[in-house]
Amino acid sequence: MEETKYTEDNIRSLDWKEHIRMRPGMYIGKLGDGSSADDGIYILLKEVLDNSIDEYVMGAGKTIEISIQGTRVIVRDYGRGIPLGKVVDVVSKMNTGGKYDTKAFKKSVGLNGVGTKAVNALSSYFRVESTREGKSASAEFEKGELLEQEFLEETSRRKGTKVSFIPDEQIFKNYKYRHEYVSKMLKNYVYLNPGLTIVFNGEKYFSENGLKDLLAENINEENRLFPIAHLKGNDIEVAITYNKTQYSEEYHSFVNGQHTTQGGTHLAAFREAIVKTIREFYNKNFDASDIRKSIVSAVSIKVMEPVFESQTKTKLGSTEMGGDLPTVRTYIVDFVKRKFDNYLHKNPETAEKLHKKILQAEKERKDLSGIRKLARERAKKASLHNKKLRDCRIHLGDVKKERNLETTLFITEGDSASGSITKSRDVNTQAVFSLKGKPLNSYGLTKKIVYENEEFNLLQAALNIEDSMEDLRYNNIVIATDADVDGMHIRLLLITFFLQFFPELIKEGHLYILQTPLFRVRNKKETIYCYSEEEKQAAIAKLKGNPEITRFKGLGEISPDEFKNFIGEDIRLDPIMLDKDMGIEEMLSFYMGKNTADRQNFIIENLKVELDPIEETA
Structure with missing residues (x-):
């Protein structure tokens, strides 16, 4: 066997922008196309926005303006502005920024000096403009390469910083900013910074009551077991209530204004604190799951120099608060114990309702x-030879795995579709769970059905969400069924199951529908897959002549070789999102309940007939 030479010629040093462009996942997590809230294009927006938020936190600038038109993003704040002589360095030199000086930025989010550099390197167009004391400096870049800079000795522009960028389509394929995801991100920013105004495409976001407003937005008043308890202290804020109709626990956690979607040390401490406080208040050793069942809460802490488990800062790893303060765990447990205990003493009616709720959970x-017990034994036995689940190697909870945000579970119907996906998937990050026929309509049924129904029990076990969302094994749960009447019905039944028993999977943006192409248009040189009639017409025009056109009827007839084109980097997903104007209970009873006449009228009024184009290959 010939020995491979390893010399000085093999050593290559990349400059900052080349490194970011070659390994974007190290800086912004996954790439994606905008169909998921943690896709790269939202991280780019967040990195720019974090700097403007830090200005507000430092007492400079009460309004931030954001505009997203197509692919162009503009963020304008009225803070202090970047020091004019450093405008180019701050967005293009690694380890340059004001955040290293902890006097100027004590508890900010963007502490590693990478954020705006990553945005610059990953944008086909990037412009930064800073105005201070009547003077202005700006610089324009392409893929991190400086094109031009300008300095004005005199300007009437208001002070602050304006950043414009267009994410590079070579890196983010077929991307689209979704208003719902941007809106949710901005709401979290204003809940965490009461008094801050954010204007997005003309729409105003503002919060007066912080985390109390966040919970009020997430749970209708009639579903709250008791009025929201809002507790505040130095470097910590908590809001708590319980949902009368929800089985699962729901948490919104933040560190230094950063939404930690994967939790971390602060959330673990908060969950422990709730149990400890309630046990001591009632002087009864209740089971932890009975205490936390149906809780809806939010916790926000500020930490000196936080340590996150990834560059995208979705999970806190720090155990220390910083300075002379105790550990994160002790600080949170002491705060909740003191404040929530006081709250329950002062509100005996709430304490009584909570006591009844815990006893009811215990009885259930x-x-x-x-x-x-029986169901677990069955699931254990099944998992040894579980024909329903073909697992992947990497899972969401895996620490320091660069690709764990890509972990996906496809829920498919029928052997042929399951077989195609299984053969063409990425075995590292994509798992397949196959259903046999239509699942049960679980509307109005109790949690008992999750254990009695083998399919639901095995699905719950595959996701690992029986006790909490903390151990969810896949970031994306994708329903992959045919786009016909039966396939639509299966989608509806699965969404009902998740809404009924695990609504936070949907609230936290983990559930999707897989889009599959309707047509294949090809000639001898090129094949184009089309997801709509418009795309088909564009493909025919592009390939000219008389290309062959195939109409796909179902997933089962797509070969594994072709399938990998739809579930690889060009995967198209439709996120399942909740309508904030309608409660889950109300929605389920309308669509899945027995209100036949109302539903019939709704269908008739909203019926849209699309005639299937005649098979052109016939």
Whole structure:
């Protein structure tokens, strides 16, 4: 065997922008196309926005303006402005920024000096403009390369910083900013910074009551077990209530204004603190799951120099608060113990309702214990030879795995579709769970059905969400069914199951529908897959002549070789999102309940007939 030479010629040093462009995942997590809230294009916006938020936190500038028109993003703040002589360095030199001086930025988010550099390197167009004391400096870049800079000795522009960028389509394929995701991100920013105004495409976001407003937005008043308890202290804020109709726990956690979607040390401490406080208040050793069942809460802390487990800062790894303060765990447990205990003493009616809720949860758990034990044994046995789940190697909870945000579980129907996806998937990050026929309509049923129904029980076990969302094994749960009447019905039944028993999977943006192409248009040189009639016409025009056109009827007839084109980097996903104007209970009873006449009228009024184009290959 010939020995490979390893000399000085093999050593290559990349400059900052080349490194970011070659390994974008190290800086912004996954790339994606905008169909998921943690896709790269939102991280780019967030990195720019974090700098403007830090200005507000430092007492400079109460308004931030954001405009997203197509692919162009503009963020304008009225803070202090970047020091004019450093405008180019701050966005193009690694380890340059004001955040290293902890006097100027004590508890900010963007502490590693990488954020705007990553945005610059990953944008086909990037412009930064800073105005201070009547003077202005600006610089324009392309893929991190400086094109031109300008300095004005005199300007009437208001002070602050304006950043414009267009994410590079070579890196982010077929991307689109979704208003819903941007809106949710901005709402979180204003909840965490009461008094801040953010204007997005003319729409105003503002919060007076912080995390209390966040919970009020997420749970309708009629579903709250008791009025939202809003507790505040130095470097910590908490809001708590319980949902009368929800089985699962729901948490919104933040560190230094950063939404930690994967939790971390602060959330673990908060969950522990709730249990400890309630046990001591009632002087009863309740089971932790009974105490936390149906809780809806938000916790926000500020930490000196936080340590996150990834560059995208979705999970806190720090155990220290910083300065002379105790550990994160002790700080949170002490705060909740003192404040929530006081709250319950001052509000006996709330304490009584909460006591009843815990006893009810305990009774339900005991009623279920026999069947749960049986179901677990069944699931354990099945998992040894579980024909339903073809697992992948990397999972969401894996620490320091660069690709764990890509982990996906496809839920498919029928052997042929499952077979095609299984053969063409990425075995590292893509798993397949196959259903046999239509799942049960779980509307109005109790949690008992999750254990009694083998399919639901195995799905719950595959996702690992029986006790909490903390251990969710896949970041994306993708329903992959045919786009016909039966396939649509299966989608509806699965969405009902998740809404009924695990609504936070949907609230936290983990559930999707897989889009599959309707047509294949090809000639001898090129094949184009089309997802709509418009795309088909464009493909025919592009390939000219008389290309062959195939109409796909179902997933089962797409070969594994072709399937990899639809579930690889060009995957198209439609996120399942909740309508904030309609509660889950209300929605489920309308679509899945017995209100036949109302539903019939709704269908008739909203019916849209699309005639299937005649098969052109016939």
